[in-house]
Amino acid sequence: MSPVLEKFVDPLPIIGIIKPHKKTKEGAYYEVGMEEFRRKLHRDLPPTKLWGYNRQFPGPTIETNRGEAVHVKWMNNLPNRHILPVDRSIHHLEHIPIVRSVVHLHGSETKPDSDGYPEAWYTRGFAETGPSFSREVYEYPNHQRATLLWYHDHAMGITRLNVYAGLAGMYIIRDWKEKALNLPADDYEIPLMIQDRTFNSDGSLFYPVQPEDAADNLPNPSILPAYAAETILVNGKVWPYLEVEPRKYRFRMVNGSNTRGYQIYLDSEQPIYQIGSDGGLLRKTLELNQIRLQPSERVDVIIDFSKNMGEWVTLKNNLGPDADPNNDLAHIMQFRVTKPLKQKDTSSLPQNLSQISSLKANKISTIRNLKLVGSNDKYGRPLLLLDNKKWDDPITEKPHLGATEIWSLINITGFGHPIHIHLIQFQVLDHQPFDLERYNKDGQIIYTGSPQAPAPNERGWKDTVTAPSAQITRVIAKFAPYTGDYVWHCHILEHEDYDMMRPFTVTDPEK
Incomplete structure (x- = not known):
């Protein structure tokens, strides 16, 4: 279905960190709007119609410190028609508005009225709300460990469509313990949201109306039992590349795909050092050849390019021993070790990372x-x-x-x-x-x-x-x-x- 797209022709977008509208003694306050917009996702694709937070795909990254409260007014500014096929035969959806949203900060320890309960949905301008809706401004206390979380839509019966349309972004909590480890930081710490999408030739998102073997009596549209799309995107670009220096980099990865899992590895056969998972730092650094990443899981890794100057290293997806190694889905993104080293790499790759009480x-x-x-x-x-x-x-x-x-x-x-x-x-x-x-x-x-x-x-x-x-x-x-x-x-x-x-x-x- 997707047109043939050349790999590694677009640079990796670096997702910006959003600034709060204001800061008070109660914490930082943000206003984030969900809007429809168009964006080129590959050099050879026409602009794609998307839904995104603050007109971004993925949405802007929210960054905070442990113990500092964040308040977000998630505003639904979406049109009243969906850009993807909605099956209204499930969850009594025929009785409620088609376009609804509610945001879940995945991994957050927060009160239930800020958790993004599926029935706490609302429509454009909060005109209509679900039976569990209770507030317009969500509060995240951030009392938990430093880690990478991610936010995404969680509306009842249409989460798969709203996320596929683009409603996802990242959220980073930091603390002094993590900072004391002297890990790669600033330009050398890069969040990566890995997703998959299928495109029509006009650049629009393709999502099946029905399963391939749909029976005659199925509703139209009809929900699928699963959907793994045909191209891999990282930070909203199809098979991008990133120019790096010959030094250590920290990558904060999240699998934001609907269904697809990944087994990530480097074609240079060098190790990936995993330092964290969903809930923050591990006890000790792990030297791994490949890492499994299922939908919504996060991994915090360090890759050392210090011996790769002049090389192109591809982040690959292991599809299994009998898979075609030339399969498009075996590729995720490329690192080009072509930038000169700005200054000596003084960051650390510590063996001991954190204490985790059983x-x-x-x-x-x-x-x-x-x-x-x-x-x-x-x-x-x-x-x-x-x-x-x-x-x-x-x-x-x-x-x-x-x-x-x-x-x-x-x-x-x-x-x-x-x-x-x-x-x-x-x-x-x-x-x-x-x-x-x-x-x-x-x-x-x-x-x-x-x-x-x-x-x-x-x-x-x-x-x-x-x-x-x-x-x-x-x-x-x-x-x-x-x-x-x-x-x-x-x-x-x-x-x-x-x-x-x-x-x-x-x-x-x-x-």
Whole structure:
């Protein structure tokens, strides 16, 4: 579908940091508008119609320090028609406006009325609002560790479309502990949002109206079970390049794709040093040959180009042993080590990074066994559910404020799911395989191996974890610091929209 586009002809855009409208003793205040605009995403493509925060794709980066509150008025200035096909047969969407938005700051520990609850949507100018809408200005207290978060649309039933249209951006929290490590900084610290898109020949975004094998009785448009697009974009450019100096660089990466996961590596066969994950710095620096990055996961890495002067190094996507190495999707972006070294590189690559206290010593109040289930709707479409319940079913997960729980994610579907839990950062305990064929026969869990410890780069703080097929993935979390309604869901956006998302409520037992 996408026209053939030459790789590495456009420079990588460096996403700017937005300045606050004002600062008071309550914190920084921003106004960010969602608008429709056009932008060239590749040298040989006509301008693409997009939706973006402050007319940017991705949106501007918000940067703050730990403990400094940020207030954002997220303003919907979008037109009343969508640029992508909306299936109104799900979530009673036929009864509410087509174009709606609500912003979720992914990974943020914030109160529920600023979390971007899917039913807290609103239309242009806040003219119409959803049943959970409660405020126009969101507050982010930023009491958590320094890390890269990202913000994106979270409106009920159309998250996949609003994000695909361009509604996503990055958010960085800093603290003195991180600064004391002397990591590459300023021009040598570069956030990278990796996404995929398909284009029509006129430059417009292509998103399928129906699945390829759509039955005659399906709604038109109809939601897809998944969608992996045909070109890779970084910071809003198709297969860009970045000119770098022969020195260390820090890259803050987020997988902002709807469905596609990545296995990133360098074609120069040099290591990638991972220093952080979703919830901030790891305990120790990891020297890795490749890193898996599922939708919504973040990795904080250092690449040392000091021995690559004059070389072009490509950030690749490992598609598997039987894949065509010339496949377009095996390429992400290119680093050209062609800039002269401005001055001696005095930044560090420390071995020890941070302290991470294990939650295993906490009193465990509840262990929840939660199944990831596949079924079909009345049209025969795939319907993926959490614990075999739909969004509208009564809330069943009600952790107490301050309680530590273990959630066992039992994946009985045929593929992995990146599971995201709002409000908290958790720790991965283990993954244990079981006989899925046996389970499908008689419902018994028969283990086929012992519990496997998480990979070294899964041992930091996480807010999204891959739950592989035919495995039980256990995570441990302390549900704090706020009470109220939140959600947990698969972060494959097509799954989240239908219907692999459930509410949970943090309760105060003393009230």
